[in-house]
Structures are given as C-alpha cells and as structure tokens.
Amino acid sequence: MTTLHGFLFQVYPYVCLAVFLIGSLIRFDQNQYSWKSDSSQLLRGRLLRWGSNLFHFGILFLFVGHLVGLYTPHAVYGIFLSAAQKQVLAVTAGGVAGAVCFVGLTMLLYRRMFDPRIRHTSHASDIAVLVVLWVQLVLGLVTLPQSLQHADGSVMLILADWAQRIMTLRPVDATAIAAIHWTFQVHVVLGLTIFLLFPFSRLVHIWSGFAAAGFLFRPYQVVRSRRLDVPPGHNLPGQPSAVPPADVARALDNPQAMR
Ligand code: HEM
Numbered sequence: 221m222t223t224l225h226g227f228l229f230q231v232y233p234y235v236c237l238a239v240f241l242i243g244s245l246i247r248f249d250q251n252q253y254s255w256k257s258d259s260s261q262l263l264r265g266r267l268l269r270w271g272s273n274l275f276h277f278g279i280l281f282l283f284v285g286h287l288v289g290l291y292t293p294h295a296v297y298g299i300f301l302s303a304a305q306k307q308v309l310a311v312t313a314g315g316v317a318g319a320v321c322f323v324g325l326t327m328l329l330y331r332r333m334f335d336p337r338i339r340h341t342s343h344a345s346d347i348a349v350l351v352v353l354w355v356q357l358v359l360g361l362v363t364l365p366q367s368l369q370h371a372d373g374s375v376m377l378i379l380a381d382w383a384q385r386i387m388t389l390r391p392v393d394a395t396a397i398a399a400i401h402w403t404f405q406v407h408v409v410l411g412l413t414i415f416l417l418f419p420f421s422r423l424v425h426i427w428s429g430f431a432a433a434g435f436l437f438r439p440y441q442v443v444r445s446r447r448l449d450v451p452p453g454h455n456l457p458g459q460p461s462a463v464p465p466a467d468v469a470r471a472l473d474n475p476q477a478m479r
Contacts, residue, residue, distance in 0.1 A: 229394040233386045236415040243419025257425035263337045271327030278321020290383040303373030311367050318361050345421040359407040366401050375400050
C-alpha cells in the first residue's frame with residue numbers, strides 16, 4: 221500500500237462527504253434560485269425524452285442497488301443468500317441497468333455536445349457532470365467481467381466492508397483495497413469525486429427528487445378550474461369549503477371586489 225492509497229481510501233472519502241453535505245447546505249441556504257435540475261426541454265426535446273428517461277431509470281436502479289448492496293451487512297443477507305449468489309445477482313441486475321443507463325447517458329451527452337442550442341447554453345459544470353458520470357458508468361461496466369473472475373464474491377465483501385467502515389467511522393484497512401484490480405479502485409475514487417462535485421452542479425436536484433416523496437404525505441390542495449365556472453363557496457361534490465361563508469356571501473354580492 222502506498223501513501224496515495226492511504227489518502228484515497230482513508231481520508232478522501234471524508235473530504236468528499238463533508239463537501240457534499242456542508243456544500244449542499246450552504247448552496248441551499250445562499251442560492252436557492254440556482255437549486256434546480258436546469259431542464260433544457262424548452263430548447264430542444266429531441267433525444268431528451270428517451271435519453272433522460274433511460275438514464276434516470278438506470279441510474280436510480282444502480283444508485284439503490286449500490287446502497288443496498290454495499291450497506292446491507294453480510295450477517296443480514298447471509299441468512300438467505302450466499303456471497304457468491306449475491307455477486308451473480310449484482311452482476312446481472314447491475315449489468316442490465318448499467319446498459320440501459322449507458323444508452324440514455326450517451327444520448328444525453330451526444331445531445332449536449334453536438335446540439336448547438338444546448339451546447340451554447342450549457343455551463344461547464346453541465347458538461348463536466350455528464351462526462352464524469354459517463355466515465356464512471358463505463359468503469360463500472362468494465363468491472364463486470366472482473367467480478368465474474370472471482371465469482372465467490374470476495375472482492376465485493378472487501379468493498380462492502382470498506383464502505384461500511386467509512387460510514388460508521390471505524391478504522392479502514394486500505395491495504396485490502398490497494399490489492400484489488402485497479403478498475404475497482406478508480407471506480408471508487410471517481411464515485412467519491414461525484415459527491416465532491418455535487419454541490420457545485422445541477423446534481424443538487426437529486427436531493428429534491430428524493431424529498432419529493434414527501435408529496436405523498438402532505439395535505440391535499442383544492443384546485444378549482446376557471447373552466448368549470450364554479451362560483452366561490454359552491455363546492456364540487458366531496459370538496460370542503462376553503463372560503464368562510466361570510467366571504468362567499470360578500471363575493472356573490474360584489475364579485476368585482478374579490479378580483
Ligand atoms: C431522485 C430522483 C431524480 C429526479 C426526480 C430527477 C429529475 C430530473 C429532471 C426533471 C431533469 C431535467 C431533465 C430535462 O432537461 O427536462 C434531470 C436532469 C438530470 N439529472 Fe436527474 N433526477 C433524479 C435523480 C438523478 C440522479 C440519481 C442523477 C445522477 C447521479 C441525475 C442526474 C441528472 C443529470 C446529469 C441531468 C441532466 C441531463 C441533461 O440535460 O443533460 N438525476 N433530472
């Protein structure tokens with residue numbers, strides 16, 4: 221193990237996670253109007269619908285797969301799944317989702333680089349994010365044949381142990397990581413770098429994407445269409461009255477005053 225390995229697998233993860241969390245918080249606090257996915261659909265829809273949907277389906281599957289795969293302790297899934305079976309599952313599911321994501325991401329990258337309208341309105345960070353994600357995805361796909369060479373799941377166990385130790389603030393043995401194939405090492409380091417870039421790019425929209433699950437639990441909104449021509453206070457069947465009756469009476473007497 222070299223000093224570089226020690227830095228990359230013992231110190232760098234904490235640098236990236238600190239920048240990711242504190243940077244996101246500062247950006248949300250200081251610059252909320254920049255907190256968006258920065259859709260370019262109005263400029264050109266071509267390639268976006270397929271590209272974005274395929275990409276997001278693949279990347280969300282991979283994201284959840286990485287989270288569950290790396291952070292479920294072996295003692296938990298070991299009850300019904302051996303490490304070797306888990307490895308085959310990861311390679312198969314990850315391979316399919318990775319291929320879907322690759323097609324979508326390549327379409328998005330092509331569109332951003334070669335569509336003049338999109339290219340001219342892109343920030344450097346929009347291009348950088350797509351390039352980094354593309355390289356990271358290709359590296360992930362390149363590791364698949366490597367993983368099949370040790371189908372007992374041994375490398376997967378080393379990586380999961382490393383990730384769990386980092387998150388639970390326990391000492392890390394970087395020697396074990398330094399011994400595995402370089403493609404895994406670069407994949408881990410670039411993956412950490414994505415967290416580093418996160419607060420400085422449109423990737424902040426991912427926080428909001430997951431936070432949108434809160435919509436399922438919020439109180440419903442009453443929305444009235446003008447086209448239905450429902451006078452104030454006369455609710456559609458099943459709708460509660462949002463306007464006090466006294467206000468309704470006044471509005472019916474003098475509709476102009478309510479405009
Ligand atoms: C959590 C759920 C997510 C939601 C709801 C979401 C939503 C969106 C939306 C609405 C756009 C704009 C698409 C357009 O131009 O109209 C977008 C773009 C983008 N998203 Fe997501 N996203 C999510 C997760 C992710 C994840 C996990 C990643 C990557 C790690 C990601 C990376 C991107 C990138 C790179 C773009 C820009 C694509 C381009 O225009 O070139 N998103 N996302």
